[in-house]
Amino acid sequence: MPHASPRSRVFAWRLLAVALALLLPAVRLSAHPMPQSAVLLDFRGHAVGAELRLPLDRLEVGFGHRLADDPRREVAALRPALAAYIAARVSATSPDGRLWRVEVTAVGLDDDASLGGGRPSEVVAHVRLTAPPGDLARHFALHYDVIQRELLTHRALVSVRSDWDAGEMSGSPLMLGEVGYGATTLAVDRPGGSQWAGFASVLALGVRHIAEGTDHLLFLLALLLPAPLLATGGAFGARRWGAYGGVRHGAARLLRVVTAFTLGHSLTLAAAATGWVRAPSGPVEVLIAVSILVSAVHAWRPLFPGREALVAGGFGLVHGLAFATMIAGYGVDPWHTVLTVLGFNLGIELMQLAVVAATVPWLLLLARTPAYRAVRVTGAAVAGVAALAWIGERALGLPNPVGPWVEGAAAHGPVLVALLAVLALGATAWDRERRAVPPVTEHDSTGSPSFTFDHSL
């Protein structure tokens, strides 16, 4: 082959490589639906819910009808036939040989456009397997032959998605095994458990979600930053954060903000978890980033002084929708849904209160000193930059290192709190010393009788 100009060839290759590298993540993630099926099991008392995720082009071969040309229309038209096809290929038996009842409760398409490059790539079917009377539905043989009865080389990966009583609520499916050629029966053996194990598990999930959910915390902290202060001025633009409003003022405002946020997110968490409200996760994530930006700006200049609680409650509604995605799809019955929402929300509150308790006393202390202005503005800047980065990432698909960087810093939360404490104590001590030596020069022109400071920027 010709090698007239290796250097330019190298350059061209590198250019192509960069172009491909820019293109490929998006292309490959969306254009590579998996060829095998997935079965996700949800244990609900005496019944087991099975969510079947069936690749459209494979299901076509097994089912014998076109589905992938115009999935929405074709699946809608063939829904009853598809349900019958599936029902004839899934069964379960108790250890004593008794057959379980099998009902196909729903047949639809995956609505997560990101999986199929904007097009559905899988049929999603919900099957309810009900154990015979007296069987606790913990041990059974799953017989599964969907697609693979006709397409012999097809396989399905079987996982436990939720098992309340065994505390299996992590959001990471627990892989049980595979059904396919030569092995169409899978033995399912779940350990015994209790409702407390499940409750403790969702509570821990809530705690962890906040501990790791940097964006929720950032929103709350940014909103708390100016809470101890009084706003000055009238119209927006002229308004500035002014003097320290006193402990009672600060504490009351903090309490109102935290309570309003809790009320807001509890409301939508419950509504979304029970299925009353459905919201696409993409816009919710963007709105959360926007909420951080708004509270960051507010921490810098008062946008809505005195109405923080209202704003916290409003954006709390949005954050609650995001919380709900964590426990969505657990497919539990109404009683377990209530327990899940309660436990998860309690975990969120506990962690939130822990963060407030760890930071707020230092903020109140700092607010009495001139150092608070720097703390407040720095905090607002960090939250603002993170919010903008997240907006870029979530709304525009621009990956950037800011989000991970902020999360990395948040992982060292105790260190940050310790720094805050040192800062608060140091600033207070320095301030005391300053106050203990009244200015004696004639140049003292403040004439101020009080020892509060103007925090305006």
Place this chain on the structure above:
Amino acid sequence: MQHLAPRSARAIRAFALLLSTAVTACGSSDLTGTTAGTTGGTPTTPITVAGSTTGLTAGAMPAACASQSGTLARTLCVFNVFTKPLSTTQQANVQLALTTTNAARWSNLPVGMVPRNGLEFGSLSSAQLDPALAVARAVLSDTGFATFQAIRAADTYLGQSANGYGENLYYVAALGTPSATSRWLLQIGGHHYGPNFAFNGPSAAPVAVTATPFFIGVEPQTFTLNGTAYTPLQSRKVAMYTVINALDATQEAQAKLSASFDDVLVGPGKDGQFPTQQGLVGTSLTAAQRALVQTAILQWVHDLATPEANALMADYAADSSLAKTYVAWATSTDSTVQGSYLRIDGPRVWIEFACQGGIVFRNQIHFHTIWRDKLRDYGGSISTASVRAAEFGRQLAEARVHFAPAFGRADEWPIAG
């Protein structure tokens, strides 16, 4: 947000990895394409296109082994030449215990999804890699070595369009202590190339060396790399479809399987799970048609060193064997149709040819094939019972890929006991 941010962090890591591999791949193609005497480039060791590690002149027989006769003695000698100068760590990595679990660790999937046994080619210096290729050359025929190199070239070609493929993502491992007298296995393979050479000792004559299970596949079917055009599985495809297309309408109907196949049936993890013979039996074929079956079988078998290939063919293609050998097809007798599937199923030999949709090049069919020996896979004495453990690791790897888009934390998945 916890359930979003790790995903984006992963995307950034994947992006960085992709960028680095893409640039590396281009760098290496640049190297192999630079001929001696080219001006204007950075001075490099003069390397001809044929001198690429996927070329046919690579893996020359070490002088020390030239006097060895017989595939077993020659491969053993070359293997020792290859391993002797390796570091102790490398020597430990190339040498595994001969267990069913280790033996079953081969696959048709990219090495990123299913790790392979042994030393990665990419971890070897060029002085170490050439003897490793000589090991492959010693146990393969010239045809077989050309196929091996072409499949590696196909992965380099794929690597220019996707992450996780390349001629250096290939592995060499010995299971059991290499010996002239007792059983050991040699695995040299990667994505789309999975042979299991078994050295069965002198008492195993006439077939002292076997090659099955031997998976071989290719994507894309044809490609040009560094000025060389490749069609690695062309002769296999032609021979198989010639068999099926030589059937008359009645025979074709009898040979049709009612089920569908989108891959080989008795693939990795399915050791010993041969179904009941189905399709059209050899006694229903004419002598000329049986000769076509023999030619088709040969396309797989002649990749093994010639004396052993001849010995195996003497059994596979004996009149008594061909009379009991079935041919079968599913979905289509046209290799351009996705889902087209052909099978040769003898008393011993088992060959499958499956036309799959493209993975990297979505609009092109790609081939998966397997050659097995119902009596002598892994040399004949590996039990199939404990293959499950290795199989589960593969399943888990696939599950991670499957669920990764739906759940953000696939890396942390627990493994059920």
